[in-house]
Amino acid sequence: GAVVSQHPSRVICKSGTSVKIECRSLDFQATTMFWYRQFPKQSLMLMATSNEGSKATYEQGVEKDKFLINHASLTLSTLTVTSAHPEDSSFYICSASEAMGSEQYFGPGTRLTVT
Amino acid sequence: QKEVEQDPGPLSVPEGAIVSLNCTYSNSAFQYFMWYRQYSRKGPELLMYTYSSGNKEDGRFTAQVDKSSKYISLFIRDSQPSDSATYLCAMSPRRGSNYKLTFGKGTLLTVNP
Numbered sequence: 001g002a003v004v005s006q007h008p009s010r011v012i013c014k015s016g017t018s019v020k021i022e023c024r025s026l027d028f029q030a031t032t033m034f035w036y037r038q039f040p041k042q043s044l045m046l047m048a049t050s051n052e053g054s055k056a057t058y059e060q061g062v063e064k065d066k067f068l069i070n071h072a073s074l075t076l077s078t079l080t081v082t083s084a085h086p087e088d089s090s091f092y093i094c095s096a097s098e099a100m101g102s103e104q105y106f107g108p109g110t111r112l113t114v115t
Numbered sequence: 116q117k118e119v120e121q122d123p124g125p126l127s128v129p130e131g132a133i134v135s136l137n138c139t140y141s142n143s144a145f146q147y148f149m150w151y152r153q154y155s156r157k158g159p160e161l162l163m164y165t166y167s168s169g170n171k172e173d174g175r176f177t178a179q180v181d182k183s184s185k186y187i188s189l190f191i192r193d194s195q196p197s198d199s200a201t202y203l204c205a206m207s208p209r210r211g212s213n214y215k216l217t218f219g220k221g222t223l224l225t226v227n228p
Binding site: 004006034041042043044046049091093095103104105106107108109111 | 119121151156161215216218
């Protein structure tokens, strides 16, 4: 149980375009989903926290207009990187939590490369 | 000083060795401590968690927390090549989705057959 999927697993896009990454909880309802970014040999850095049906809470330094997060249902959250630049190239990982007091389960990650 | 410090390694050991992985932290509010395993190009997988100080054992894995020293450890006994991965420590003030996790950088472990 507690499986989280992400799609796509890898994406290459041109500078200036937008990319959408999906995060799904497959066998549970996720009231809270988290989006992380991980640069090579670096730790996971939390970008934002989203609760189903409400606006995401962004961490300091994360541009909410650049990283659009939608958590429209209890099983799906999306992260859209708008007007992508090469410095946005990174490994993006989502996690999902069923309810207060429960663990975060991580997705397999999406490797974004902006050329 | 970063909130969580973890030696990135790399750490290379022979199969069957005992592995010791460690993190130190500065925030005394942390009470919930986790270890994640992350294979290359994959998301982290929760291995173990402990609450407050003490030891916890699960098969070949033992997690230790020493809050007085702000030091946590993960021991792997009889290490196997399949244990080769990056191990991340994470911690938070409380358990639950409403408290964000603070991660270490991760230690890259290679177990050689």
